Amino acid sequence: MTLSSFFKAELLTLFRRKQSIFNALIFFVMVVTLFPLGVDPSPDFLAPAAGGIIWCAIALAILMSVESLFKEDYNDGSLEQWLVSGHSVSVLVLLKVFAQWLMVVIPLVLALPFLSKMLFLASELIPVMLVSVLVGSPALFLIGAIGAALTVSLRGGAVLMLLLILPLYIPVIIFATGAVRAAQLEMPFTGQLAILGAISLLALAISPLMAAISIKASVS
Amino acid sequence: MQAVTTLCVENLWLERGDRDLCRGLSFSLQGGQVARIIGENGAGKSSLLKYLVGTLSAVEGSVAFNGEDISAHRDVLIQDLLYIGHTPGVKSVFTVAENLKLYAPHSSNQELEYALTQVSLDAYWDTPAAQLSAGQKRRVALARLWLTQKPVWLLDEPFTALDVSGVEVLEQRIKDHVITGGIVVLTTHQPLHSLNPVTIELAS
Numbered sequence: 001m002t003l004s005s006f007f008k009a010e011l012l013t014l015f016r017r018k019q020s021i022f023n024a025l026i027f028f029v030m031v032v033t034l035f036p037l038g039v040d041p042s043p044d045f046l047a048p049a050a051g052g053i054i055w056c057a058i059a060l061a062i063l064m065s066v067e068s069l070f071k072e073d074y075n076d077g078s079l080e081q082w083l084v085s086g087h088s089v090s091v092l093v094l095l096k097v098f099a100q101w102l103m104v105v106i107p108l109v110l111a112l113p114f115l116s117k118m119l120f121l122a123s124e125l126i127p128v129m130l131v132s133v134l135v136g137s138p139a140l141f142l143i144g145a146i147g148a149a150l151t152v153s154l155r156g157g158a159v160l161m162l163l164l165i166l167p168l169y170i171p172v173i174i175f176a177t178g179a180v181r182a183a184q185l186e187m188p189f190t191g192q193l194a195i196l197g198a199i200s201l202l203a204l205a206i207s208p209l210m211a212a213i214s215i216k217a218s219v220s
Numbered sequence: 221m222q223a224v225t226t227l228c229v230e231n232l233w234l235e236r237g238d239r240d241l242c243r244g245l246s247f248s249l250q251g252g253q254v255a256r257i258i259g260e261n262g263a264g265k266s267s268l269l270k271y272l273v274g275t276l277s278a279v280e281g282s283v284a285f286n287g288e289d290i291s292a293h294r295d296v297l298i299q300d301l302l303y304i305g306h307t308p309g310v311k312s313v314f315t316v317a318e319n320l321k322l323y324a325p326h327s328s329n330q331e332l333e334y335a336l337t338q339v340s341l342d343a344y345w346d347t348p349a350a351q352l353s354a355g356q357k358r359r360v361a362l363a364r365l366w367l368t369q370k371p372v373w374l375l376d377e378p379f380t381a382l383d384v385s386g387v388e389v390l391e392q393r394i395k396d397h398v399i400t401g402g403i404v405v406l407t408t409h410q411p412l413h414s415l416n417p418v419t420i421e422l423a424s
Contacts, residue, residue: 001322001323001325002325002326004325005321005322005323005325006322009311009314009318009322012313012314012318013311013313013314016313016314017313072311075307076307076309076310076311076312077305077306077307077308077309077310078309078311080273080275080303080305080307080309081303081305081309081323083273083274083275084273084274084275084298084301084303085298086295086298086299216275219275220270220275220276220277
């Protein structure tokens with residue numbers, strides 16, 4: 001197993017299992033679509049709330065897609081093969097998360113302008129929204145990977161994983177919606193985006209190590 | 221001239237829960253030997269293999285590979301190791317060929333075909349692994365044995381779910397491997413016909 005054959009195999013797996021990614025995306029679109037119907041469809045309400053609605057839906061959709069990140073690898077014995085592959089498990093985790101991120105975030109980003117328009121988000125704010133998703137979402141995937149690795153050997157670990165992970169998602173959501181809100185009020189928003197980037201970088205440094213330790217503990 | 225491969229375990233104490241799987245277990249293997257771990261169900265055969273691989277840690281004891289102590293880090297061994305566990309890492313979303321390519325990316329299609337012919341799966345090249353039987357899935361994992369150059373093989377129940385001819389072919393492959401100086405450690409409950417293994421006994 002080489003790193004490139006591993007990465008290709010991960011992309012192929014995601015492609016063959018596109019149903020689960022599709023589910024997460026449909027979920028995202030449904031939440032954003034149903035929200036105005038349930039609360040208030042007027043532009044006065046939706047325009048200021050758009051950032052929050054979209055980001056909460058994104059966080060939940062990503063949580064859905066990472067929740068069982070390592071489950072299948074655990075069940076079919078692939079995780080054991082990771083440990084004897086001679087590669088650092090952290091690097092394998094990182095590649096897997098990166099593949100997942102690509103396959104989920106690209107369609108998300110494509111759908112984003114339409115959904116933003118639907119919520120009456122001003123056109124000039126859509127780039128801010130996109131940047132906040134691109135900068136903030138890696139943190140959500142990486143933090144989620146720790147939770148998925150910790151609970152991989154547990155039956156019914158999904159709820160435990162939610163409890164572990166959701167509190168760590170809160171800062172990302174706060175700063176991401178903060179950036180969009182600040183842009184709406186024509187205030188500087190680069191600070192919030194920078195903090196989002198910092199959270200993602202911190203997660204990038206810590207998460208592969210933590211997930212690798214959890215995987216080693218789960219497999220033995 | 222290649223040095224002889226050796227794998228030595230000394231004074232090993234393995235535990236699961238509060239139960240001792242083995243205590244004071246020592247054995248020494250060198251290139252050309254097949255070792256068979258025997259013991260009842262739950263005696264710790266798979267655990268011993270997992271210890272050798274490094275996914276399970278021991279209470280006490282040391283393991284040396286080619287004379288080098290690898291108790292703390294298995295990196296040196298892992299370079300030279302092929303491990304097929306109880307669940308052999310066959311991905312059900314992949315076809316048979318894709319499964320092999322994941323683990324043997326440098327092998328040509330002819331080599332893959334040869335390996336699959338050996339395990340009589342040559343007609344299943346493009347079949348998704350999800351459609352295979354348990355025995356066929358195991359054969360997919362075992363096909364890696366024809367694609368590898370690694371000297372040390374650790375095989376957890378390799379004969380499970382194989383038919384008579386499959387067992388014969390596998391025994392022959394193991395024989396060929398040890399003749400060229402390899403080490404094979406395996407667990408099985410089935411009688412071995414053509415192999416003459418060193419026995420490692422785990423008493424419960």
